[in-house]
Amino acid sequence: MSATLAEPARGAETRLAVRGLRMRYPNGKLALDGVDLTVRAGELVTILGSNGSGKTTLLRCVARLLDPSDGEVLVAGEDLAKLNGNALREARLALAMVFQRANLVRRRSVLANVVGGTLGRRRTLWTALGGLPAEELPLARELLSKVGVERLGGQRADTLSGGQAQRVAIARALAQRPKLILADEPVASLDPEAAEEIMRLLRALAEESRLAVLCVLHQPALALRYSHRVVGLRDGVVAFDLPADRDADLHIALLYKEMAA
Amino acid sequence: MSVDGTTLYVAPRSARAEPLDASAARPEQSGLSRRLLRIVVGLVVVGVVGQSFVVVQARPEDLITGVHGMVDLLSRAMPPAWSESGDILWPSLETIDLAIFGTVFGVLMALPLAVMAAANVTPARPLYFLARGVIALTRAVPDLVWALLFVTAVGLGPFPGALALSVHSIGMLGRLFSEVIEDMDFGPVEALTLTGASRLQVFTHAVVPGVLPSLLGISLYRFDENLRSSLVLGFVGAGGIGFRLLTAMNLFQYQTVSLLLLATFVLVMAAERGSALLRRQVA
Ligand SMILES: Nc1ncnc2c1ncn2[C@@H]1O[C@H](COP(=O)(O)OP(=O)(O)OP(=O)(O)O)[C@@H](O)[C@H]1O
Ligand SMILES: [Mg+2]
Numbered sequence: 001m002s003a004t005l006a007e008p009a010r011g012a013e014t015r016l017a018v019r020g021l022r023m024r025y026p027n028g029k030l031a032l033d034g035v036d037l038t039v040r041a042g043e044l045v046t047i048l049g050s051n052g053s054g055k056t057t058l059l060r061c062v063a064r065l066l067d068p069s070d071g072e073v074l075v076a077g078e079d080l081a082k083l084n085g086n087a088l089r090e091a092r093l094a095l096a097m098v099f100q101r102a103n104l105v106r107r108r109s110v111l112a113n114v115v116g117g118t119l120g121r122r123r124t125l126w127t128a129l130g131g132l133p134a135e136e137l138p139l140a141r142e143l144l145s146k147v148g149v150e151r152l153g154g155q156r157a158d159t160l161s162g163g164q165a166q167r168v169a170i171a172r173a174l175a176q177r178p179k180l181i182l183a184d185e186p187v188a189s190l191d192p193e194a195a196e197e198i199m200r201l202l203r204a205l206a207e208e209s210r211l212a213v214l215c216v217l218h219q220p221a222l223a224l225r226y227s228h229r230v231v232g233l234r235d236g237v238v239a240f241d242l243p244a245d246r247d248a249d250l251h252i253a254l255l256y257k258e259m260a261a
Numbered sequence: 262m263s264v265d266g267t268t269l270y271v272a273p274r275s276a277r278a279e280p281l282d283a284s285a286a287r288p289e290q291s292g293l294s295r296r297l298l299r300i301v302v303g304l305v306v307v308g309v310v311g312q313s314f315v316v317v318q319a320r321p322e323d324l325i326t327g328v329h330g331m332v333d334l335l336s337r338a339m340p341p342a343w344s345e346s347g348d349i350l351w352p353s354l355e356t357i358d359l360a361i362f363g364t365v366f367g368v369l370m371a372l373p374l375a376v377m378a379a380a381n382v383t384p385a386r387p388l389y390f391l392a393r394g395v396i397a398l399t400r401a402v403p404d405l406v407w408a409l410l411f412v413t414a415v416g417l418g419p420f421p422g423a424l425a426l427s428v429h430s431i432g433m434l435g436r437l438f439s440e441v442i443e444d445m446d447f448g449p450v451e452a453l454t455l456t457g458a459s460r461l462q463v464f465t466h467a468v469v470p471g472v473l474p475s476l477l478g479i480s481l482y483r484f485d486e487n488l489r490s491s492l493v494l495g496f497v498g499a500g501g502i503g504f505r506l507l508t509a510m511n512l513f514q515y516q517t518v519s520l521l522l523l524a525t526f527v528l529v530m531a532a533e534r535g536s537a538l539l540r541r542q543v544a
Binding site (some may be wrong): 063065089092095096099101103104108116117118119120121123127128130169176 | 448452454455457458459461462465467469471
């Protein structure tokens, strides 16, 4: 199946460039040791690696939820690792994150959660006081139908199933109008069919909406089926970075086997 | 999991058939020692209960001869002095207002203290310990004792009672509020931070919806407790129905006493039902 994947245009704009990224936790643990990685517009790149290899640390460094110890994180050309305060906030508009648990605001409606994704663009007194920007409601409805849950808009977020919640979380991420989507194990708590659907959705966002998607997965089969490239991470170092085809298959098997040994 | 033909996962190890409870391996011995333990525990329980009878000077025979006095008291308390119903409206309102004042000021003071006393959001370590200290002190000293202190300080009347309830509520609420904040789900906070939202927006859109229902529920429950406390506070001169009850007792107006007890019952039940109903609404 990987042979049928359309290769994203070589000259496509680079949306994420990670260079020499190192992350040492305060307790001395060196979780990332010089990671280099590029994701272009229109591309879905998957990161594989065993537990503790540094995948979550990598995504959190990219989003600046963690302060990297060293290196560059260029999101749409801006080095996030060097920014702070308002400049960081502005630069973050370009990236959106999807978590394993959807992280929706539980007591709010689905529609309100999706509109929440626009807060960074809509900084008014009204929204600062907890109000929602009414002018974004049409966009939120449109995105809900795009992810296939248009009927759930009025429901409270804590009444959704795992798969529905993840779709809403993706709609919220899209409401931000990002250039790059980061997803940390977005299908980990979903049944196989729902997992396939979420991956299909992420793939379509990359190809049709020309987004850059960087996704952590624990399922090599899904990675090979849906991504353009797979990156193997081992002890905070990139072990391989390959197009998703037969060749990658062997490397992936090796990546996990070495850890088991 | 091997959709692509390669086995990437190790099969789960078969569960080992080892006894979980080590004592199960030696049935006779454990049976004997367990029986002995049971006898010892039984003797200790009997001893503890027995000494309490001695210390409180329990005299069951007095209770039996006392029945007669009780019947006499009850007959003198019946019927309740309905004609005085109008007179107890004001003390009832006073009791309710004591609880409202105590709860509102308790909540207002407890909120900032709870933020300081929550390990995950406290602005500074010294503030954390200071806030914990204030909460522990106001909680440990009962409201009745606070009322005695305030009556001495500001004189008789409902005001010292209201102050006592406020101060004690600070401690009770502060601790529960800080626990809610510590247990808060940070997922939505991170998610909204990453949309590029401002700190204030993150607070109003993620933190507030996350904790407000719990805080409201706890506050309503506190109101219910404060109402019951405010009845007792009257006995030390801090206004409300309690104070009227004390006066009526001292003047042997038992029919007034029974009316006041009835009013108390109605108030407590109403507060309990009302706060439970509202708590269900905000859940
Ligand atoms: N807050 C922290 N402080 C210290 N060490 C940490 C912290 N968070 C993670 N680590 C360590 O950093 C390494 C990488 O962790 P990370 O969470 O990035 O792994 P992961 O690849 O996402 O694993 P998983 O597949 O289990 O999600 C691990 O060895 C972990 O123990
Ligand atoms: Mg992880």
